[in-house]
Amino acid sequence: MIEDRETLLLATIAAITICFYFFVRAWKYWRLIQDTPTSRLRSAHQGFVEIEGKGKFSQDRAIYAPLSNHRCLWYQSVIECKSSFKSRNAWRVVYQNTSESPFLLDDGTGTCLVDPYGAEVVSNEKLVWYGDTEWPVRTGIMDSALFAMSLKSGYRYTERLILPGQRLYVLGQLSTHSPATHHSSRDIMRDLLDSWKLDNKQLLLRFDSNHDGEIDLNEWEAARQAARSEAEVLHQTLQFEPATNHVFRPEDKRQPYIISVQPQMTIIGSFRHHAVATLLCCLGSIGYLVWQLHAYWQ
Numbered sequence: 462m463i464e465d466r467e468t469l470l471l472a473t474i475a476a477i478t479i480c481f482y483f484f485v486r487a488w489k490y491w492r493l494i495q496d497t498p499t500s501r502l503r504s505a506h507q508g509f510v511e512i513e514g515k516g517k518f519s520q521d522r523a524i525y526a527p528l529s530n531h532r533c534l535w536y537q538s539v540i541e542c543k544s545s546f547k548s549r550n551a552w553r554v555v556y557q558n559t560s561e562s563p564f565l566l567d568d569g570t571g572t573c574l575v576d577p578y579g580a581e582v583v584s585n586e587k588l589v590w591y592g593d594t595e596w597p598v599r600t601g602i603m604d605s606a607l608f609a610m611s612l613k614s615g616y617r618y619t620e621r622l623i624l625p626g627q628r629l630y631v632l633g634q635l636s637t638h639s640p641a642t643h644h645s646s647r648d649i650m651r652d653l654l655d656s657w658k659l660d661n662k663q664l665l666l667r668f669d670s671n672h673d674g675e676i677d678l679n680e681w682e683a684a685r686q687a688a689r690s691e692a693e694v695l696h697q698t699l700q701f702e703p704a705t706n707h708v709f710r711p712e713d714k715r716q717p718y719i720i721s722v723q724p725q726m727t728i729i730g731s732f733r734h735h736a737v738a739t740l741l742c743c744l745g746s747i748g749y750l751v752w753q754l755h756a757y758w759q
Contacts, residue, residue: 514568
């Protein structure tokens, strides 16, 4: 009897800890999203930002979901196999894949490349259908409405999608990369010299001034000067190329990374409701713990 009470006490303490953790997390996200101003890409600062815009393919390269073959910006695919355990049917995951391919976000003032790796993704397109093979041979989306299909089929296929053209809310780390700052003239010079050394015949033809079949120190210095001049010209050209904005998971793990098809106010309301619900659960568990302790010491 005492052991049962101690187990119940430990379970209640664990419940309080879990509820408190999720309360703090939901409250933090709620306040962070509410207090972070929405940035425009044309004037966005570097660092943690909030952006809203329309999702597009990167360089017009479509992404295809592996199960349904739908064109999309992002997908999460799951295949489950029906298995029996103690006379009960359960679904066991046998395949799972989440897209990590970047896509574009256009807010009307500019574009940024969004890397979905590590993001909490909220989508509103979900496909569920059933079949008898581990890999789907067709996309029977209409069959998902028939409960009978789930009873006689051995596999369930599920895909969550973000489709091109959907309006997205993104909260993450923004960094702008300029080709001119990413590649210095010294880097370009080094790459030129490395490429020239790979073609020894052309190197001799261009810089072997005494025609002895070798590049001496003076000739190599002439090659370095030529590479330096070409590198400066190329670096000047790079300065006219447009900079590229990238959004990715923040390095600070305390900051969230969210990609959502839901509008900002809906997301704020969701985290607010989660915060209230987990707080009530936490307070209820604390009350129950106090009652248990009172009964334990009686």
